[in-house]
Amino acid sequence: MSSVRIIGIDPGLRHCGWGVIEAEGSRLRYIASGRISPSPKDELATRLCALLDGLERVLNDQKPQEAAVEETFVNRDPRSALKLGQARGVCLLAPARYGIEVAEYAANLIKKSVVGTGHADKTQVSDMVSRLLPGSRAESADAADALAIALCHSFHRKARMLTAS
Numbered sequence: 001m002s003s004v005r006i007i008g009i010d011p012g013l014r015h016c017g018w019g020v021i022e023a024e025g026s027r028l029r030y031i032a033s034g035r036i037s038p039s040p041k042d043e044l045a046t047r048l049c050a051l052l053d054g055l056e057r058v059l060n061d062q063k064p065q066e067a068a069v070e071e072t073f074v075n076r077d078p079r080s081a082l083k084l085g086q087a088r089g090v091c092l093l094a095p096a097r098y099g100i101e102v103a104e105y106a107a108n109l110i111k112k113s114v115v116g117t118g119h120a121d122k123t124q125v126s127d128m129v130s131r132l133l134p135g136s137r138a139e140s141a142d143a144a145d146a147l148a149i150a151l152c153h154s155f156h157r158k159a160r161m162l163t164a165s
Helices: 044-062 078-097 107-114 123-132 141-164
Strands: 004-008 016-024 029-034 066-070 104-106
Touching: 004 044, 004 078, 004 141, 016 044, 016 141, 029 078, 029 141, 044 078, 066 078, 066 141, 078 104, 104 107, 104 141, 107 123, 107 141, 123 141
Parallel strands: 004 066, 066 104
Antiparallel strands: 004 016, 016 029
16 A cells, blocks of 8 residues: 655635645654745735745645645635635645645534544644644644644545545
């Protein structure tokens, strides 16, 4: 059985989390994680470029074979929702430009897959990520969320491949 390297991306314009794991069957291994934080003082277009540049650096360094991105939930503030949607577009675009297939998962499914309940809080998600990936060093909630997204994808990827066939 061969291993697959998966990147999880937690979209955000202020902080975009990323986490890379390796899955071989049911064995999971932490590779790296971090976050990209464009300057809030910059114009939107410049922040989106910084996000794309940061993701491309991670993709070049970590060489993932599959990617997973969290779906955006509907926000009450239309301006915030639009900006988050633009950041999410960059997060979908970056791996796609490298020929990496991108899966998308709802926040509740990610939490349910990793914690066991779809309404888990960030602390519960971070704790479970630490348990499932011993030695992981998610230095922020954004990075822990990204690792949870990668874990969710590793749990669901076989089912996705079967339904795609």
